[in-house]
Every structure is written in C-alpha cells, then in structure tokens.
Amino acid sequence: MYGSRPAGTVSGRRAAAAALGAALLLAGCSSSGDGDDRNAGAGITQQPKEADPFWVNPDGTAAQQVASLAEAGKKDQAEQIRKIAQQPTGEWISPENPEEQARGFTEAADEAGRTALLVLYDIPHRDCGQYSGGGAADGDAYRSFVDGVAEGIGDRAATVVLEPDAVLHLVDGCTPQEFHEERYDLLKDAVTKLAALRNTKVYLDAGNAGWGDPDQIFEPLKRAGVEQADGFSVNVSNFYTTEESLAYGKRLSAKVGGKHFVIDTSRNGNGPYTEGAPDERWCNPPGRALGETPTTKTADPLVDAYLWVKRPGESDGECKGGPKAGAWWSDYALKLAQG
Secondary structure (H helix, E strand, O other): OOOOOOOOOOOHHHHHHHOOHHHHHHOOOOOOOOOOOOOOOOOOOOOOOOOOOEOOOOOOHHHHHHHHHHHOOOHHHHHHHHHHHOOOEOEEEOOOOHHHHHHHHHHHHHHOOOEEEEEEOOOOOEHHHOOOOEOOOOHHHHHHHHHHHHHHHOOOOEEEEEOOOOOHHHHOOOOOHHHHHHHHHHHHHHHHHHHOOOOEEEEEEOOOOOOOOHHHOHHHHHHOOHHHOOEEEEOOOOOOOHHHHHHHHHHHHOOOOOOEEEEEOOOEOOOOOOOOOHHHOOOOOOOOEOOOOOEOOOOOOOEEEEEEOOOOOEOOOOOOOOOOOOOEOHHHHHHHHHO
C-alpha cells in the first residue's frame, strides 16, 4: 500500500497509564512549564515552552526505559533513549475509557502549562485489516468514542491529529467502496465536534509525500471536513524528509484554501527506505533516524508545527522481526536514536 502505517492499537499498559494522569499530578511528576520538567526516575527534561509548547509525558515508555537502563548501569544506552524520552510524542487514545484518557492527559498537560498532543485512531475498518487493523465496531461506537474524547478534553489545551490514513485509504482503494460514505460522515462529524472545543486544534490526516499526488486527495479531504479543521497532518508514522513533506503539504494546502499543516518528523532523519518491496518499505525499515525535534518554530508560515506523532521506538507491525504494531521495540528505538 502507499499510505503510512500508524502506531496501532494502544496497549493495555498505555491505556492504564492514561488513567494515571491525575495520579501523576499528585505525585509531583508533571512538568513545571519552565523548561526544567523532570521525571523522578529518569531525569527527563524538555525544551522551553516558547519553542515547544507540547507536553512530555513523564511516565512515557521511553522515560521508563531510560530509568531502567540507568538502574542497570547501561548509561550510554540510557542517554541514547533519553533523546526520545525528553520529546513530546502523540498519545494515541485507545477505545477503552477514551474520556478518562483524554482527561488524564490534558489535565497533566494543563498543570504543566503545556498542550497535550492526542491522536485519534479508531475509525471503523481501520488500516484495511492489516498490521494496525481494528477500529470501532460501527459508526455509533465511533461517535461515542469521539464524544468521550471531547468530553475528556473540555476547555483544556489540546492538539488532535485525526485518524491517520483514514482519508488516504478512501482514495488509494484500500478501503472498500461500501464504507466510504459512512467514513466521510464520521470524519466530518469528528472534526466538527473537536473543532468546537475552546482550546483544541484539529488536524485531519492527509497522507504523505510518497503515496500519490495532492490532486487525488484534496476533494476527499474537503468532503471529510478539512475546511472546518485547523488544518491537516502529513507524514504520520512515515519517513519522508521534512523537505519532501513540506513540498507535498504546500501543494495540498493551495488546493484546500491555504490550510496550515503539521509534519510528523519523528523518524524522518534519514529519509525513506528505498530497498525491498515498495509495499513493505514503510514497516520497521532499518537505518532510519530521529528527525527534527518537535517545535512550533518551523521553516514555513504554513507549517504550524513539527510533531512526533508516531512514538519513536514503537513497532509498525510484525515485520522485519518487530513485535505487534504499537509495541515498544528497544533495539529499534536505540538504532533510531543513534541515527
């Protein structure tokens, strides 16, 4: 397939971590918002708010890995994984208790004076039944999921990346025709619901620089509600360079009313993998590297932010020796950090 493959279903461990948002605050683990944010076990710091307003989860998988490696005396490896742990990454909301998760993350971020970065990835017939297949059972279940997320966010600051690959798979033939009309309706309703929140920005996913031409997707994006969104996202979970993603995004922006966009730079430091079968190059490719760190100070006024939407170190799926989609893969994380 042409599209990127997002992080996959959030694990039970991660869902439990989401529910700990309030507990993090009580434990004093939340960031202070002044650039001195710390994780008690790992010494995690993050960039000043003016450069990077997004929240670093002090209980994230990478932070836990840093603490574990440091405790085991593997200081060099701990410092490599710290490159991941100290950057804000997307919190992929799972379908179990979405309201509780969204509330936990946004409350923790709010207490830290930061913005939560959330990813909604539960559209019915998700990923065409491939590595990250699944999603809500039907349209009603999806609407309930979005309602829960919106209720959990409330008036707190959040940036939401909406349904990686969902529009792309309507265009590239991956999603069967009989599901198209419902998906357009669900996406447009989700954009409307989330955009109505006082301090939430919504970016509808628009694929990546390697899948095809912007002429193929701009009308579907409009039908899915991009004009009501704050903009669109590109390169989620993929590896195209920031330069390539910028060019793709600018061409697409010109066709959707000059909408702004965000770029996932989490793993694009060495660009895309070019070996092997084209339809498998996106899945855990070797020799990749971390990209630009998250920031709102970008190279172009149309780009609202460079984000790490995909969590570096989490598998794309059971390929090239990787675990299931969304599971932490220590060896891969270390190689990304080493570049």
